Amino acid sequence: xxxxxxxxxxxxGSETAFEDVWKNRDSSLNEMxxxxxxxxxxxxxxxxxxxxxxxxxxxxxxQDDFVAWTKSENFRNAHKNAGSSKASYVGHPQFxxxxxxxxx
Numbered sequence: 001x002x003x004x005x006x007x008x009x010x011x012x013g014s015e016t017a018f019e020d021v022w023k024n025r026d027s028s029l030n031e032m033x034x035x036x037x038x039x040x041x042x043x044x045x046x047x048x049x050x051x052x053x054x055x056x057x058x059x060x061x062x063q064d065d066f067v068a069w070t071k072s073e074n075f076r077n078a079h080k081n082a083g084s085s086k087a088s089y090v091g092h093p094q095f096x097x098x099x100x101x102x103x104x
Contacts, residue, residue: 001036001100002063009051009090015042018054028074029058034065051090063099 010018022040029035036059043053060066069075 001103002060002066003098003100004058004060004066005096005098006056007094007096008054008056009046009049010054011088011090012045012047012050012052014088015052022056025078027078029069029078031074032065032069032072034061035069036060049090063097066097 008018019040019042027038029038037057038059039057041055041057043055045052058066060069
C-alpha cells in the first residue's frame, strides 16, 4: 500500500475557497487502477504565520499505481485549473509519499 499526501498552507480567510475547489473538482480517481481512498484534511491554524494547514491524502494499492495516476490524462484534467482558484497559498504544496510498512 502507498499513501500520497500534499500539504498546503492556505492563507487565513481563504479556507472556504480552498475547500470549495476540492469539493467541486472532477478528479476521476475512482477510475484509476489501485485507487483506494481520498481525504482532504484540515489541520491547525497558525495564527502567527497567517495560514491554516491542509493535507490531501490518497491511498493506493502500490506506488506504481500512484505514479500511473500522475502520468494519466485524468491527473492532467483534475489539476488543469489548480493555480486559478481564489484560495491564496503560503508557499508551494509539499508532497510526501509513504510506503506502508505495517497496517491493520
